[in-house]
Amino acid sequence: MSSHTRPTQPDIRLHVDLDGYLRPHRSAKIEAHLRVEVAATGAPADLPAVELAVVIAVDVAEPLRAAVRHALPAALRALPDGISFIVLGGGPEPVGCYPRGGAEWAVADEDEKRRAVFAAGAVPLHRDGPRPAGYAPWAARSRALLAGRPLSVRHLLLITDGSSAPGETRLEEELDACAGHFTCDVFAVGADWTPDPLLTLAERLHGTAQFVDDGLGREITAAIRRLRRVHAPQLPVEVTVRPSVRQVALSEKAPRPHRLRGLSQPGGPRHWSFPTYQWEQGRRDYLLTLVADAHADPLETDLQFAMVSIGDVHAPVTARWHRPRRPPPHVPAGSDGVSTLKATAVMRDALRQGLTLWEHQPDAAKRYLGQAARLAVRLGEDWVLREIGLVADIEDAASGRVQLRPAVAADTLGSMILRAGSLPGAPLPDTAGPQQGPRCGHCDAPAGSEARYCIVCGEKLL
Structure with a gap:
């Protein structure tokens, strides 16, 4: 998600822990716990509302109008001044409810919110007849609208009763196109929706999915407040690996479970970038999985298998191949993580x-x-x-x-x-400690404290 302005990067601390004693074979798995701590040192408490663009999409059938009758106007009244917003309703395809008169976006102030509340009383909902074939049309329309609003945080709030879900045909394809362009929270109302596609939307677009029986307006307002606490809208986790590493996978485990999709970076298959979004102050826990061919690696020698980088912060992933018939001298505390x-x-x-x-x-x-x-x-x-x-x-x-x-x-x-x-979970117990390492004297790349050769240029560390 792009922006006219670059928010101040928060203070980031990155810790890595893993079982450093591994059994070598041609497809050995190395698993590491990454803990990232973000402190908004020197940053404003809230992101300015002018840096947010929000699509509020109401995917609800006419018989459930009561579920949004009061919630939607209440949420619109509570919008912070300066936020860009649009309200979509349902029909054969998603249709605009507000703003009117050909404008795609409204910028909240007292007059705009008053007019939006009035329009929301007649938000178009699904009636008898054709309906959008699943959630893909809602994601596609949001992607098209948000493309014209290149702000720091771009977000879809989808309110659904599942009435458009039957006939879903291209959700995965559309989510591939949406990845990196905006994030999404899903609010399920009524009782006829199916959980799996809602969880897919939330996971792939880095948000949450929740059932709301009462208090929908409060939940929408709370979601927008969370967006304003974002200090780094997009912050990739980059992983550079040694040549023997054949596969790389990264998944967020806390506070929200997300499988992350890695993007191979220019310069070869050894550098991967995993986009992440909506970084607030606090902690996140990730599981990094590497699959390495150990047949040519030395035994009983500390090796650096990867360098993990977030912003300007780096931490090495180091371990050693242990002789298969000899037990390791001890089990590192980090393996508990x-x-x-x-x-x-x-x-x-x-x-x-x-x-x-x-x-x-x-x-x-x-x-x-x-x-x-x-x-x-x-x-x-x-x-x-x-x-x-x-x-x-x-x-x-x-x-x-x-x-x-x-x-x-x-x-x-x-x-x-x-x-x-x-459901967001609590951070895992503290098990990792900070690891500081030197930098390569040839290319100035960061290196692990026990590494002997630079993972970037291959030169022997001085």
Whole structure:
């Protein structure tokens, strides 16, 4: 997402921890926990509203007009002055509700908000007849509109009851086109929507998906307030690897689970960039996975497999191949971070799978929910136990014994699946320490403290 102005980069601290003693083979997996801490030192408390552009899209059928009748005007009244906004309604295709008169965008002030509130009372909603074929048309229309508003933060707030979801044909293709252009939060209302495409929208466009039974106006206002706390709208995580590394993957685990798509950078396949968005003050946890061919690497020697860079901050990923028949002299404390990161991801996935299968495959659902309960006890994630308790009786959480309840309200499972897949989680416990390293004397690239050769130019470190 581009901008006329470049916001001041916040203070960033990057830490890496991993099990530094690995078993060598031709497709060895190296997993590292990346912890990124952002402090808005010297930056304003809120991003100026003039740097935000928001599309409010109402994908709701006429029978559910009551769900947005009061919420949409309340959210429009609460818009900060100076924000660029547009309201879309539904028909055979997404149609403009406000602004009118041929203008694509409105800039909020008292008069604009008053006129927008009046127009929102007649926001067009789906009626009998053709409807948009899924969520792709909403993403496509937002992409076209936001392309003409190159501000720091560009965002889609999609309010949906699922009425346009049947017939979805090209969501993945459209999300590929939208990646990097804007972010998205999804608010589900009613009871007839399907969780999976909403979670796909939120994950691919770096936002959240949530069910809103009441207080939709407050949730929209809170989402815009979160946008104003963004201190770095786009901040790529860059990974440069040694030649023996064949695969690179990065996923955000906390506060929101996101699979990140890497972009190969000019200069060869050894440099990857993973775009990330909406950086607020606080912490994020990532799992970096490398697959390396170790057949030609020396044993019992510290090697730098990658350099991770965020802005002007760098941290090395170093480890050593251990002789296969000899146990490592000790297990580094940092390996706890990787195991906790993976266990948290497995717990969330087990919870989501158990809820998804609850109605049609009860035996499988019971196994998944039991696994989620065991991990929740181990990780201290009480919210997971509370979620499981809504659909099952927990007999022994530590051993994963649960019994499904005979009945659950029809509109309960969908909202729970959204929470399992998109609810922000707490940062992982502190397990990583800062790693400072020297710089190469030939090309000035940062290097790990134990590295012997520069990962960029290949020269021996002085």
